[in-house]
Amino acid sequence: MDVSERFLQTALDGIHDCINIVDKNFQIIFVNEAASKRAGKNWRSLLGNTCYAQLWGKNAPCENCVTRKAFETGKPQQTIKWEIGNDGKKHFMEHFVFPIVEKDDTVEYTVEIFRDITERKLLEEEREQQRLELGKRIRELRHAYEELKSLQNQLLQAEKMASVGLLASSLAHELDTPLATISGYCELLAEGIDDNHLLGHVKTISEQVTKCQKTTRSLLDFSRKSNGERKWCNIHHLISSILSLVEHRLILHKIKLHTLFDNQLPLLFVDGNQIQQVILNLVNNAVDAQPQGGDIFIETRMNHATKSVELLFEDNGVGIPHENRKHIFSPFFTTKDPGKGTGLGLSICKNIIIAHDGRITLENRNGNGTKFVISLPVSEAP
Ligand SMILES: Nc1ncnc2c1ncn2[C@@H]1O[C@H](COP(=O)(O)OP(=O)(O)OP(=O)(O)O)[C@@H](O)[C@H]1O
Ligand SMILES: [Mg+2]
Known part of the structure; x- marks a missing residue:
């Protein structure tokens, strides 16, 4: 390892993200400490071996391999995959691949960076969960508010009906006697009238009074609770x-x-x-x-x-x-x-x-x- 390689190694070992460089045959030609730790292997044993075998435990390049895509397209690639880590837990890994493009546009090497984004992901999931929960609460509150509003309207209506009932009963009591008196006098008047024209007028008064009595009585009935x-x-x-x-x-x-x-x-x-x-x-x-x-x-x-x-x-x-x-x-x-x-x-x-x-x-x-x-x-x- 010459001086510049040592500089690179030291610099990249200080980074928490896993970094490795592979060639076209997926052979690892550089690996930092975080990457070898994640693989649970000595960094020297990784060099010269394929990434799919050493890092992913496979005997052929991975399906949907973004490194291969970077070699093919000459463009950086990014994906998120999850794996079971050394701790036996599920880890979300963000995978970046940067192709090292030669002057003739060919790609001989790619730099791969893996970043453990589990915490961020969990936080995001938790936030999403909280957002959904909040949405649910808001919907529930809105629903409760609507219900309350409708109950309030019903209450207002009930209050109105109760006051109409009270008004009706007092009105009926107030009006019943005078109406009965008018009705009685109409009958007396009718007995003493020979003129058919005038009799017609008295009859009309009598009919209208009966109508009033009917209305006040039905209002009274409506407001009165059944005595059971x-x-x-x-x-x-x-x-x-x-x-x-x-x-x-x-x-x-x-x-x-x-x-x-x-x-x-x-x-x-x-x-x-x-x-x-x-x-x-x-x-x-x-x-x-x-x-x-x-x-x-x-x-x-x-x-x-x-x-x-x-x-x-x-x-x-x-x-x-x-x-x-x-x-x-x-x-x-x-x-x-x-x-x-x-x-x-x-x-x-x-x-x-x-x-x-x-x-x-x-x-x-x-x-x-x-x-x-x-x-x-x-x-x-x-
Ligand atoms: N047999 C019926 N045929 C057609 N319409 C009816 C009949 N019964 C009720 N209705 C309709 O229902 C309405 C309400 O009837 P309801 O008996 O409550 O009040 P109303 O007859 O209008 O007034 P009230 O009974 O207080 O004199 C009526 O105005 C009428 O439009
Ligand atoms: Mg009716």
Whole structure:
């Protein structure tokens, strides 16, 4: 080893990266201390031997060998490969190959540098893991925030509904007596009037007052919690008695009522008044949906599979357009002209049926019209 070679050897031995120089036959002609240490061999024994045999333990040049590529292309190469180190652990090695290009552009030797980048790689992986974790956390937080926002909206809505309820009950109490008084005086007035024209005016006042009473009472019902007074009831009696109240309305609107009752139905443990309120709401809606007259079908049947009594309400009316179907049970949703509907009917129905552990659903109807199905569980015991 001449002086310059010794200088080179000493200089490169001081570097932690593994460095070796190979010729075209992959024979090692120079190796620094770090490289011979990594191979676990004396540096002298490596010289003159092939790199693939001494450094990689193979008996032929490695597949995808970047050194060969550097010889072929005359261009520096770089790759990362992993190997099991002397410590038996997985090590990531960054492999650089620099061709030593002669004047005639041929490459006789390449300088190979291996750098152990395991720590950097692990750090990168850890950082990537942290980044993913952070991303996940951010997504979770965003989701929680969205949920919170929607809950807040629901809460606001609930608060609004509660204050509407309070307002409604006080309003109904305030208005009920004066409305009843006006209604009574209208009747008295009507008795004493012979002029048909004036009588018409009084009747209009009376009708409008009745409408106001209906609205305030339904608001009051909506805000009032069920007092939970339940009894064993015959559902057909409930239906028939409430229908008798609306008989005149059906005749007036040229609506024919068709009932199909299953007489084997068991008694239901329900709040009869509330169930009647549901029936009334559904019948009123069916009447409103058939301004030129039509038919209402009410059927009762037992569903043995779900152990429940089913009430079917169908009509031949205008039906409910697809885009309205998901809104009809929401409070204040109405398609009726201002003053004609409060939009509380179906939401009251739903509240009542849910309070009875039942279900009310809007079903598809063959042909025109609308079909609601109410299902009420048959109680074993009160
Ligand atoms: N049988 C039906 N046929 C067609 N549309 C219906 C029927 N029942 C309900 N709807 C639609 O659902 C809407 C909501 O009904 P809901 O009973 O809740 O309120 P409303 O009838 O408009 O007002 P209210 O019952 O308070 O007087 C109605 O405005 C109507 O558009
Ligand atoms: Mg209604």
